[in-house]
Amino acid sequence: MKAVLSKVDTEQYATPSNVWRLRTDAWEYLGYAAKQLPGMADAANGARTVEKGLKEEVGRQLRFLEAVETYWAVPGKAHVLELRTRLREGDYAAALTMIETVTRGFARFRHELDDKLVEPDPHAEALDAAGLAIADRRPRFEVLVVDDVSATVREEFIAEMTGQRRETDAFIYQVNVVPSLEDALIAVLLNPTIQACIVRPGFTVPARQRPSDDLRRYLDGVVDPGVASQTPRQRILTMADKLKKLRPELDLYLVADVSIEDLAGAANRRFARLFRREESMELHLSLLAGVAARYQTPFFDAVxxxxxxxxxxxxxxxxxxGGSVVNSRWIKDMGEFYGMNLLHAETSATSGGLDSLLDPRSTIRDAQVLAARAFGARRSYFVTNGTSTANKIVHQSILAPGDVVIADRNCHKSHHYALMLAGAQVAYVDAYPLNEYSFYGAVPLKALKGMLLDYRRAGRLDEVKMITLTNCTFDGIVYDVERVMAECLAIKPDLVFLWDEAWFAFAGFHPIYRRRTAMAAAAALEESFRDPEYAARADAQRASLFDPVTGEPADDEVWLATRLLPDPRIARLRVYATQSTHKTLTALRQGSMIHVYDQDFSHLNEVTFKAAYMTHTSTSPNYQILASLDIGRRQAVLEGYELVQRQAYLAQSVAQAVARHPLLKKYFRVLSTCDLIPAEYRQTDRPMPLRDGIAAMDEAWRTDEFVMDPSRLTLHIGNTGVDGDTFKHQYLMDLHGIQVNKTSRNTVLFMTNIGTSRSAVAYLIDVLVKLAEHFDAEREDMSPAALGARKARVAELVSSPPPLPDFSRFAQRFRSGEDTVDGDLRTAYFTTYKTEKCGYLMPRELADRVRAGEEIVSAGFVTPYPPGFPILVPGQVVTEEILSFMEALDTREIHGFDAALGYRIINEEPDPALGV
Incomplete structure (x- = not known):
């Protein structure tokens, strides 16, 4: 067992991402020990040795829990100390009762015990460690108080607050008190059940007990040593800022005897309310009201x-x-399967009774306001037919024909179609290739800056309207969003950014993930732009980037080598994020959101956005999807932090199992940060930062150009001799019912999510072991010839195929000029509507004509699955590199390729001079 805060047991220690598991396991182990120890009192010598070892382990678990429970109100450190006394005295029956009140309370608090809710004893009122009835189904949370007081005062305050509770309250809370700023930060990191924090001026700064090395390094990075010398007023504001940065969803309250009116102006952005000490009832009601505000789901309630x-x-x-179902003789099973609530909730906006998605005025409007608050956006919009539609809405709202958009060539196909519909000039940029694994990484910042500088040099920078990137990528590669936007705005201050966060909706609810989301990065930049020191640094930098006499910019190489700062006086933050809420948070399929952080939205985009929203949104939206978005937001804002840190830890536990198991590592390898992000894009060198603790993850996510989402695991399977597509279908799905949705030639992507359980992770590991055993047994039965063929197949899968092809170029007739790379995707696409201008070529004939030097132009999108990115787009010139890659790629599914006819191409334009 690991120790999280105390140095008593330094063999291992926990991090905030796995303390939930270690804490639950420790209490379960103590329950096991309390049942075993009574029978060992009169045992033989051999059993006494076992007894001694058991007691030593009990001691380690108790030391661990003493440290951890300091940061929980329930059961709390006092409960652990009393339990220690009972065990020391040999009163195992009493000890077991104390332990079971905790483990049953865990189940009530939604913590898992074998992933099942432990039901209360129907014959007796079961109480948890706080003395509350387990049968009470009201949601529970904890309140953290930060104040350095004596034990007596502490207990008096807790009793005063909990004494205000009433049976009519919608929620139940318990109160815990910690003495210092650092203890408060540790508490909100470790204890996700904290929903509110009460700050009182008497707190100190350093942690009362020594944190683990990991937490100490993390605290050193976030707590300025100068805090201790600040005035009480400054310390209070610093405390509030630190807590809000870690957990922005927390409700903060200030309770003081001083003249709180003097603090009101500075504190109003930080604290929900300010109280004097005697106002305990008002404080109690505010605690409940704060959680109730986040708990409300206007549209779900209306449905x-x-x-x-x-x-x-x-x-x-x-x-x-249910009219057409309940009275039917033939489809009654529909009602039995889906339930009558679903049918009774079916309606439409035109029938009355519920708000309209296309013109929200009440409950949908209110639900979207709550979503914007939860995700850190200025505005949020619900979308009921997926992020594909969300992307089209954003593109169409901003772009006019002829606008240039810099887009990642490997972005989701919805972007390509949206750019075609908008008539934009598309300038594709390539992500760095991972040839060994047959998929791309992300687009380097240098490539984005270089393209903007190319347009400036060509005199066309004013035409560049938007940059579109995917964050994070399907494979889990995450951008430094704030840096990308800052450096690009330094070159063109009115750029619009669209960040496709289809796979990243959960990230806003974890303090380290959050900083690399579009909304958080936009807010951070806005705060920086208000800072006079930032403006001074930007002015100084720009003086070095422009000739003081001519005003001409320095050479592009200088701009590329400099970490650019935008001019805050002219830079505008126009940031959009599209998220597939249904992919990584709780929502029904196709439930998505658009989040907006656009300083110019009201006067530059609101009208066109509404028009685009009307264009792409059904007039018959599914109200069940909308309601699920509303309740999914509630879950994210109340327990998102807990769920996200859990999903990240569970993925890391799979990675560690694969690395340590002798049979698993024979056939499988989880690719690390060092495998998927080249060293040139990293300042850190830890293969899996989260595995090394929160401080290591924090360092990487602060400094590296790209980082890996630790909740995604790319499993290299080349040594099995089975390609990714076959492994997915024949071995995972067909044999064991394990679902994955992305593979490459030699990898399979596993993703944990907020619904992943420890049991599911254990099952996955068990399945991988069984498959490894199968491959071992299969090899033993092979003839020499078959074994040779297997070795050849393995060699093929672990070696690099032909390099991933970069985007070649648009054909000349679809380009704007020689100095820039953008092409008219729309014209190329609609050329294919004229049948006489298109034809088909089989792969061999196409290859022969390309090798002969003929320019062949693609008539459509050609997208192999896997790897899932478009190899060709309309108007793109086909090259030998592209065809070599396609020939080597063994995949069953290629969108845009007809096996019977071949590749669709655009015929050469007729020459008017020849009269044809």
């Missing part, structure tokens, strides 16, 4: 209320109220 009202349906929706 529930609508389903309970009697109604007679006289509009075009037979399924509404």
């Amino acid at each position: 529930q209320q609508h389903s309970r009202k009697p109604a007679a349906v006289f509009h075009a929706l037979p399924i509404s109220r």
Whole structure:
């Protein structure tokens, strides 16, 4: 067992990402020991040795829990100390009762015990460690108080606050007190059940007990040594800022005897309310109201209320109220399967009773406001047909025909189609290739800056409207979003950014992930732009980048080598993020959101955004999807931190199992940061930063150009001799029911999510072991010839195929000029509508003509799955490199390629001079 804060047991120690598991396991182990020890009192010598070892382990677990429970109200450190006394006295029956109140309380608090909710004893009122009935189904949370007081005062304050609780309260809370700023930061990192924090001026700065090395390094990075010398007022504001940066969803309250009116102006952005000490009832009501504000789900509640009202349906929706189902002789099983609530909730905006998605004025509007607050956006919009539609809405709202967009060539196909529909000139940039694994990484910042500088040099920078990138990529590579936007804005201060965060919706609810989200990065830049020191540094830098006499910019090499700072006086933050809420948070399929942090939205984009939203949004949206977005937001804002840190840890536990198991590492390898992010894009060199602790992860996510999402695991399977697509379908899905949705030639991507359980992770590891055993047994039964063939196949899968092809170029007739790379995707696409201008070529004939020097132009998107990025787009010139890659790629599914006819191409333009 690991020790998290105390140095008593330094064999291992926990991090905030796995303390939930270690804490639960420690209490379970103590329960096991309390059952075993009574029978060992009169045992033989051999059993006494076992007893001694058991007691030593009990001591280690108790030391661990003493340290950890300091930061929990329930069961709390006092409970552990009393338990120690019971065990020391040999009162194992009493000790077991104390332990079981905790483990049953864990189940009530949603912590897993074998991933099941432990039901209360139906014959007796079971109480948890706080003395509360386990059968009480009201949601529970903890309140953290930060104040350095005596034990007596501490208990008096806790009793005063918990004494305000009433049976009519919607929620139940417990209070814990820590003495210092550092202890408060540790508490909110370790204890995700904290939903509110009460700050009192008497707190100190350093942690009362020595943190682990990992937490000490992390605290040293976030707590300025000068805090101790600040005035009480400054310390209070610093405390609030630190807590809000870690967990922005927390409600903060200030309780003081001083003249709180003097603090009100500076504190109003930080604290929900300020109180004097005697106002405990108002404080109690505020604690409940703060959680209630986040708990509310306006649209979900409205849908529930609508389903309970009697109604007679006289509009075009037979399924509404279950009318076409319950009276049917043939489809009653639909109602039995889905339930009547789903049918009773079916309605439309035109029927009345619920808000309209296309013109929200009440509950949908309110739900979107709450979503914007939760995700750190200025505005948020619900989308009911996926992020593909969300991307089209954003592109169409901003772009006019002829606008230049710099886009990652490997972005989701919805972007390519959206750019075509908008008539934009597309300038594709390539991500760095990972040839060995047959997929791309992300687009280096140097490439983005270089392209902007190319347009400046060509005199066309004013035409560049937007940059579109995917963050994080399907494979888990995450940009330094703030740096990308800052350096690009330093070159063109009015750029619009669209960050496709389809796979990253969860990231806003973890303090380290959050800083690399589009909304958090935009907010951080806005704060920097207000800082006079930042403006002074930007002015000084620009003086070195422009000739003081001519005003001409320095050579491009200087700009590329400099970490650029935008001019805060002219730079505008126009940032959009699209998220597939249904992919990484709780929402029904196709539930997505658009988040907006656009300083110029109201006067530059609001009208066109609404028009684009109308264009792409169904007039018959699915209200169940909308309701799920609303309740998914509630879950994220109340327990997102806990769930995200859990999913990251569970992925890392799989990686460690693969690395340590002798049979697993024979056939499998989890690719690390060092495998997937070249050294030139990293300042750190840890293969898996989170495995080394929160401080290591924090360092990498602060400094490296790209980082890896630790909740994604790319498993290299080349040594099995089986390609990724076959491994996915035949071995994982067909044999064991394990679902994955991305593979490459020699890898399989596993993703944990907020719904992943420890049992699921254990099952995955077990399946991988069984498959490794299968491959071992299969090799033993092979003939020499078959074994040779297997070795050859393995050699093929572990070696690099032909390099991933970069984007070649648009054909000349679709380009704007020689000095820039953008092409008219729309014209190329609609050329294919004229059948006489298109044809087909089989691969061999196409290759022969390309090798002969003929320019062949693609008529459509050609996208092999895997790897899932477009090898060709309309108007792109086909090259030998592209065809060599396609020939070597063994995949069953290629979108845009007809096996019977071949590749669709655009025929050469007729020459008017020849009269044809």
